[in-house]
Amino acid sequence: MTRWQRLRTKAFLTAIGIKRRMTLGTRVMLVDGERIYLIRHTYIPGWQFPGGGVEPGETVEESARREVLEETGHRPTGTLDLFGLYHNTSAITNRDHVAFFVCRDFEEAFPFKANAEIAQFGWFDRRALPEGLTPATSQRIDEVFDGAPRRDVWGY
Numbered sequence: 001m002t003r004w005q006r007l008r009t010k011a012f013l014t015a016i017g018i019k020r021r022m023t024l025g026t027r028v029m030l031v032d033g034e035r036i037y038l039i040r041h042t043y044i045p046g047w048q049f050p051g052g053g054v055e056p057g058e059t060v061e062e063s064a065r066r067e068v069l070e071e072t073g074h075r076p077t078g079t080l081d082l083f084g085l086y087h088n089t090s091a092i093t094n095r096d097h098v099a100f101f102v103c104r105d106f107e108e109a110f111p112f113k114a115n116a117e118i119a120q121f122g123w124f125d126r127r128a129l130p131e132g133l134t135p136a137t138s139q140r141i142d143e144v145f146d147g148a149p150r151r152d153v154w155g156y
Contacts, residue, residue: 022095022096023053023096024060024098024099025051025052025054025063025088025096025097025098026063026064026067026101027049027050027051027100027101027140028064028067028068028080028102029083029100029101029103029144030049030050030068030072030106031102031103031104032104032123034125034126035123035124035126036049037049037122038121038124038129038130038133039071039072040118040120040121040132042118042119043117046133046134046137047129047130047132047134048137050067050070051067051068052067052070052071060082060099061080061101064076064080064099068103068106071118072112073110073112074107074108074109075108076103076105077106078103078104079105080101081103082101083101083102083140084099084143084150085098085099086098086100086136086151086152086153086155087152087153087154088153088154089153089154089155090154090155098154126141136155139155
């Protein structure tokens with residue numbers, strides 16, 4: 001591709017991005033046997049999976065790995081299995097999507113401590129989950145562990 005084609009393509013894609021305002025985030029279910037790692041943010045209610053927005057220049061999997069490390073202190077060491085892509089209709093915009101991964105291979109990179117973003121965190125048996133689980137988190141647990149039908153909508 002010539003320099004002019006690259007510039008023109010970049011301008012076109014930037015304009016489309018502004019017009020469509022699509023956003024993409026990730027969530028990752030860390031699984032250790034029957035236990036699941038959950039977090040509770042300081043700025044939104046409910047227990048949920050670690051994750052966050054995909055940054056410019058970052059692949060979805062790179063974002064998922066980065067967010068898990070930042071929000072749990074655990075580093076995925078194996079494959080992140082893309083379980084599904086969901087439309088997040090409950091966000092401020094109806095143009096948000098969530099790539100949901102399941103991770104069974106990881107290591108503790110550092111002991112995680114609560115901070116300005118993460119108020120609480122921990123491992124929970126899937127049959128003894130904390131009160132205040134978000135509906136989306138509950139739905140994904142049912143889909144992964146119990147084979148419940150997958151939904152297209154993330155849901156909160």
